[in-house]
Amino acid sequence: MTYLDYAATYPMPEEVREAMSEAEEKFFANASALHTPGHLALNEIEECREILADLVGANPDEIIFTSGASESNNTVIRTFEGHKIETSPLEHHSILETAKMYRGEKMPKLYSYMLANNETGEFLELPKVDHENSFLHSDLTQALGKIKIDVKELGLDYATFSAHKIGGPIGVGALYIRNGAPFRPLIVGGNQEKKRRGGTYNTVGIIGFKAALLKMRNDESFLRYDHDVRKLRDELARRILAEIPGSSLNTEIAPGKSLPNILNASFEAAEGESIQLYLDAEGVAVSTGSACAAGDIKPSHVLMAKTNDAEVAHSSIRFSFGLENTMEDVQRVMEILPGIVKRLQDISTIKMKGTK
């Protein structure tokens, strides 16, 4: 199989699977318990906290573990319940829908802007805040591991992280809360995380997160993304434009404009879900911004906000690379994609521009 859907979930590397299965045996105890097995489990959790903090330029006590990015995002928005909340239109639904539900008129105001978008990979400009009348949250789910991150340099009060986008398990995330920034726990009823997030520690999951972070650090993943993965992404972009009539890019691929591992492209007159499923039938996994794929009636809000063209959004495909991909994967896609698109264009009711 050719897997090009890393931005959806990063398949778990062997090191992570091994660390987790070892943890099931060795660190089974409740990490809040005072006995030795409990301590051993808690030590592992604290190590993960230190590693993540070190990687993103935070203090360990500014990191809490959550069940994933959606919980982290909800926690920040709910902290500002009844307050002014401004988000970019490109945010994940766990920001957009929560903000819609809970925003009000009170100050201080929260800004929530992701650093890099999950569908196009493009960077957003973060607003400046004064940390008194205004605070800044950024969803760093896609950025973690792909580029160097420093939460202090970015001027953040809050930041969201997810384990399964870097090879860790699904169901584990983290939230950076700057010391001194307002905070209200979402899950109440427990002394865990210094009363900032109730619930028994997910020791095995957090150990998996730790293994993924260590691998990321040891592999110097952001250098490899910048050098190796960028080459693959850019080559795919070049070949799509050169070899597929009616294709266009929804990702600006110039350095500094987008994450090096995501390419979003649209194919005139060919619908995204059909392209995705024809690719799937040939063993190539990608995703689409077409409405149909998500069981939604509207196409991707991200591509709509960017292009304001529903046909472009319906006809879009996201290719997202990981460290395991090679140029052979690009070659494989380009062996079959032009034919798939051509066939869909040939049976399409939409006439290609420049044809009869």
Add this chain to the structure above:
Amino acid sequence: MNEGEDWVYSEKVKDHFLHPRNFLMGDEKKFECDATGIVGNPICGDQMKMFIRVRDDKIVDIAWKTYGCASAIASTSALSELAKGKTLDEALEISAKDIDNYLGNLPKHKFHCSILGHDALKEAINNYRAARKS
């Protein structure tokens, strides 16, 4: 090829998607037809056009074009199989439910947005009859 138990669609849908019947490739003029009907809108993500050839009040041949998702392609393909050889009155009776039954049921959220072809077929039949009257 992925032999697809893990597909979200039934085997029949998958078959009609991967091997659609009666589709019209490229230039529409390649298919000699007596009437056409079109339904849907690319903005909504699905559009179907039906082309029919009629002799003695019967659909003797049929072709289609679709811009849309897998279930749109499969349902239009299925409709073309259902309609071929039917009299115009019989073809007018084909409903979305008939197409859905023929395909072994599409995922629920797909039903309304992707089974539209029968409306295009109705329009084609009505266009055919209107042209004959005038």
